[in-house]
Amino acid sequence: MPNDGTSGTTDPATRLARIMLPQRTLPVPHQLREIWLGTVMAEHQAALDQATVAGAQIVAVQMADREARRALLADWVRRHAAQFPDGQLYFDMHDVRRDGAGDPDVMLARHLRALGMWEEFIPARYADRYHTLQQVAAQRRIVIVVDGVSHVPEAAIAACAQGMLLVGSNRSLPGLSLHGDVVFLNLASPAPPSEDLDAAVRRLTKPASVLYRLLGHLPAPTIGPALARALLDSAGQTAITELTEAGLLVSAGAEGRFRLREHALTHARAQATAEPPQDRLHVLRQITDACLKVVEEAAVTCTSPAADDAERRAAIEVLDAEQHTVTQLMQTITHVQWHQDVWRLAMALRPLYDARVYQSYWQESHTCGAEAALWDGAIDVQAELRTQLAGLELLCGYPDNRERADKAIASAQEMLTLVTSDRLRGLIWQTRAELDEDRDRDPVPAWQQARHCYTQAQDHADAALATARLGHALVAAGRAEEALALLSGAAPSDADADLARASAYRALRQHGPALSAAVDAAEHAARHARYRLYGTALTLLAELAEELQDEELLQRCREKETELGQAAGLGPGRPAR
Numbered sequence: 001m002p003n004d005g006t007s008g009t010t011d012p013a014t015r016l017a018r019i020m021l022p023q024r025t026l027p028v029p030h031q032l033r034e035i036w037l038g039t040v041m042a043e044h045q046a047a048l049d050q051a052t053v054a055g056a057q058i059v060a061v062q063m064a065d066r067e068a069r070r071a072l073l074a075d076w077v078r079r080h081a082a083q084f085p086d087g088q089l090y091f092d093m094h095d096v097r098r099d100g101a102g103d104p105d106v107m108l109a110r111h112l113r114a115l116g117m118w119e120e121f122i123p124a125r126y127a128d129r130y131h132t133l134q135q136v137a138a139q140r141r142i143v144i145v146v147d148g149v150s151h152v153p154e155a156a157i158a159a160c161a162q163g164m165l166l167v168g169s170n171r172s173l174p175g176l177s178l179h180g181d182v183v184f185l186n187l188a189s190p191a192p193p194s195e196d197l198d199a200a201v202r203r204l205t206k207p208a209s210v211l212y213r214l215l216g217h218l219p220a221p222t223i224g225p226a227l228a229r230a231l232l233d234s235a236g237q238t239a240i241t242e243l244t245e246a247g248l249l250v251s252a253g254a255e256g257r258f259r260l261r262e263h264a265l266t267h268a269r270a271q272a273t274a275e276p277p278q279d280r281l282h283v284l285r286q287i288t289d290a291c292l293k294v295v296e297e298a299a300v301t302c303t304s305p306a307a308d309d310a311e312r313r314a315a316i317e318v319l320d321a322e323q324h325t326v327t328q329l330m331q332t333i334t335h336v337q338w339h340q341d342v343w344r345l346a347m348a349l350r351p352l353y354d355a356r357v358y359q360s361y362w363q364e365s366h367t368c369g370a371e372a373a374l375w376d377g378a379i380d381v382q383a384e385l386r387t388q389l390a391g392l393e394l395l396c397g398y399p400d401n402r403e404r405a406d407k408a409i410a411s412a413q414e415m416l417t418l419v420t421s422d423r424l425r426g427l428i429w430q431t432r433a434e435l436d437e438d439r440d441r442d443p444v445p446a447w448q449q450a451r452h453c454y455t456q457a458q459d460h461a462d463a464a465l466a467t468a469r470l471g472h473a474l475v476a477a478g479r480a481e482e483a484l485a486l487l488s489g490a491a492p493s494d495a496d497a498d499l500a501r502a503s504a505y506r507a508l509r510q511h512g513p514a515l516s517a518a519v520d521a522a523e524h525a526a527r528h529a530r531y532r533l534y535g536t537a538l539t540l541l542a543e544l545a546e547e548l549q550d551e552e553l554l555q556r557c558r559e560k561e562t563e564l565g566q567a568a569g570l571g572p573g574r575p576a577r
Contacts, residue, residue: 038071092253
């Protein structure tokens, strides 16, 4: 029912006008506030100042010393912060580098999130994320710093028309000149400090020395407080603080993450490599158990009915922060055939990829996890991972993604008779139906199967969603009356069912009920913060208004689309459709 309970007596334009979205002030990110450890030389400051005065859109700083380079870039941003009133964004490609390649897809998503975009409006596809960042950044005066760059595309993707891009690298990047007006600076590194790291480690307390040793074994460059606590209990934070004060540990690119300084990392890894194989395996077991504890606890929170929204968001942030470590660890322990641990880690990441799409990570984690489940004979796990893999491939939407999606869901369907969960059977059929829709095949039989399985599992929410999607499929097949008969028994009323009813009434040329149901859908979606669905309802209402030549309703729809775009973080005057 609508907000005021008067769907039968209030015209659609008036009802639509009463829908109020949350009032938002978009955040102004300041990701370079911290004074990072590293020598900033006066001649380097002067050279960078001169380069930026020249008015270039991109300034590339080449310097071998990672700490000094980062400190120089951060120093420049702090001194010139007034030039960028809409914020500062920072990303270190070293933190997400795998097999020699950084992951600009992750950077784009994090930048959009930091600029205030609602999660459901962050596109799944890399190219769409790039265009959205261009759209959002075009309205703001920001500076973006991308450090740890090894290849031109890792930085060029962040070049925005209205902002400045500072690039840090230890190598020359001449190809950047293809992406804008660039000034290149090649700066000599400061003289390295003369440090006896063996002596420095001997001076550490036991918790700090243990963490230092573990960081030498960790198959990822950064660590956060959650994993440190899982490894060292209450001493984890104390150890981080001590290593930081000793100058061995520094803040990483992402907030709340830490990494060893370059020379300390080299030292710690050399010590780890020198340990006997059985000792290295013992440490790997420690790290694996700690990672499992962190991500499985977070995954439980994400899906727990007892958790509130703030707790679920915090759990998602933990999974997001740890996904790089987890996927690197999965590759490592695959070689020692710890198959159950591999698929447990993959399953723990599932709630993250239900909320946020990082293509390279979920492809790696779910493929690796499904193969491990096959080795371990875990049928339900293998089917579930392959099903989510198919759904995510479909979401990304390129032709090769679609081919991989078909293969993944076909593999899951082969296990239908062996799967023990009706809910999982419903998910497999639902994903098959979505693929059928994408390929212009008849999805009705698959939606019917999905609805039946969810009903058998007493999964009321997913059964209701499958009913609504089946209704849409029937309308698309020219069976609108059958869709209305199906939806008349759907209870309780929700945005998905309302939208399906509106489509059915529209197909039957019953415009009054169609308008009423579409506004019902908009009201339900806005009330429950399902803003992407709210935008879909607005689109349907606008199409109905055009068919009926209702200028007042059409104008109201356009106003609401613009309002939604601004609230979603797309910026003033940008409609969300």
